[in-house]
Amino acid sequence: MTMEPKMSNATPVLEVQGLQTHFFTHGGVVKAVDGVDLKVHAGEILGLVGESGSGKSITGFSVIGLIDAPGRIAGGSIRYLGEELVGATEQRLQKLRGKEIAMIFQDPMMTLNPVLRVDTQMVEAIHAHEKVSAKAALARARDALAMVGIPSPEERLQTYPHQLSGGMRQRVAIAIALLNRPKLIIADEPTTALDVTIQAQILYEVQKLCRETGTAMIWITHDLAVVSGLADRIAVMYAGRIVESGATADVIRAPSHPYTRGLIDSIPTRATHGTLLRQIPGMTPSLLHLPQGCAFRPRCSHATDTCLAVPQPEPAAFGKTVRCWHQLTAVVA
Numbered sequence: 072m073t074m075e076p077k078m079s080n081a082t083p084v085l086e087v088q089g090l091q092t093h094f095f096t097h098g099g100v101v102k103a104v105d106g107v108d109l110k111v112h113a114g115e116i117l118g119l120v121g122e123s124g125s126g127k128s129i130t131g132f133s134v135i136g137l138i139d140a141p142g143r144i145a146g147g148s149i150r151y152l153g154e155e156l157v158g159a160t161e162q163r164l165q166k167l168r169g170k171e172i173a174m175i176f177q178d179p180m181m182t183l184n185p186v187l188r189v190d191t192q193m194v195e196a197i198h199a200h201e202k203v204s205a206k207a208a209l210a211r212a213r214d215a216l217a218m219v220g221i222p223s224p225e226e227r228l229q230t231y232p233h234q235l236s237g238g239m240r241q242r243v244a245i246a247i248a249l250l251n252r253p254k255l256i257i258a259d260e261p262t263t264a265l266d267v268t269i270q271a272q273i274l275y276e277v278q279k280l281c282r283e284t285g286t287a288m289i290w291i292t293h294d295l296a297v298v299s300g301l302a303d304r305i306a307v308m309y310a311g312r313i314v315e316s317g318a319t320a321d322v323i324r325a326p327s328h329p330y331t332r333g334l335i336d337s338i339p340t341r342a343t344h345g346t347l348l349r350q351i352p353g354m355t356p357s358l359l360h361l362p363q364g365c366a367f368r369p370r371c372s373h374a375t376d377t378c379l380a381v382p383q384p385e386p387a388a389f390g391k392t393v394r395c396w397h398q399l400t401a402v403v404a
């Protein structure tokens with residue numbers, strides 16, 4: 072049975088509007104995030120997709136207030152359950168981080184301490200935000216491990232990270248993110264380093280978990296195939312901007328932006344097995360030397376002189392939002 076997320080008109084867990092995160096370097100201003108809009112509701116998974124360097128991680132770090140000099144949020148708004156986080160005090164952000172908003176990284180060792188047993192670190196993670204008895208904290212740790220599909224959680228609690236496989240370590244890191252029952256999880260390529268079977272199992276557990284607990288999630292990845300089976304909605308990012316966003320099925324079946332179409336055409340399928348995959352020609356541009364107008368213009372076979380002006384986000388087919396002067400209408404075969 073497929074469980075659909077409960078969409079509602081309630082206040083989104085996260086609403087990002089016109090976010091600009093810039094790095095003021097000696098070489099010039101790097102506009103890593105340049106006018107990003109995102110919305111995630113309770114129980115919903117948003118896939119944030121794009122090639123390396125498109126600004127996905129910086130978007131995630133901006134939300135949890137972890138942008139260091141020479142970077143800073145130069146404009147826009149980040150509302151968490153209606154509360155403005157741009158300009159919030161470090162004290163407030165610290166309180167939210169790990170408790171209400173959790174982050175999961177590609178390398179689980181960013182979360183795990185190699186010299187502490189799993190039970191010790193899980194209990195510490197709870198005690199950092201809440202005064203509960205050690206017994207209650209351990210019970211919660213055990214439940215969190217079970218929730219992400221870890222067999223024999225009682226035994227796993229007594230191990231050190233190096234005694235676990237890569238997949239198990241990542242599951243433990245995800246369980247730690249869940250410990251304080253966050254309302255929002257930002258997952259930055261957490262399954263990229265794992266083999267496809269383990270990746271599929273973790274994606275299944277994560278999806279189930281968001282549905283059951285009402286946790287909102289942003290899943291950051293360069294792999295459109297991963298989020299096509301996981302996310303409710305997809306936002307495609309290119310050179311610091313969201314170029315297309317909408318319901319997953321609509322973005323995958325009827326991409327309106329030539330960049331999204333290019334990403335879809337480069338996903339291997341049964342039909343393309345044994346043949347050379349179509350790759351998007353050219354390279355992602357340097358954010359210090361962006362082309363005039365649409366940043367995708369030099370790589371786009373549909374580009375015309377019109378594209379010398381920056382396209383704004385416009386309503387598109389199937390309720391999507393797209394930044395393109397020449398929106399596509401063809402459905403993917």
Ligand SMILES: Nc1ncnc2c1ncn2[C@@H]1O[C@H](COP(=O)(O)OP(=O)(O)OP(=O)(O)O)[C@@H](O)[C@H]1O
Binds near residue numbers: 096130
């Ligand atoms: N400390 C920094 N100083 C200057 N520029 C930076 C800094 N950190 C990030 N950037 C810029 O921000 C851009 C976006 O980085 P980001 O990590 O968000 O990309 P990404 O889409 O997550 O890619 P990846 O998948 O490779 O992590 C980078 O291409 C880089 O130009």
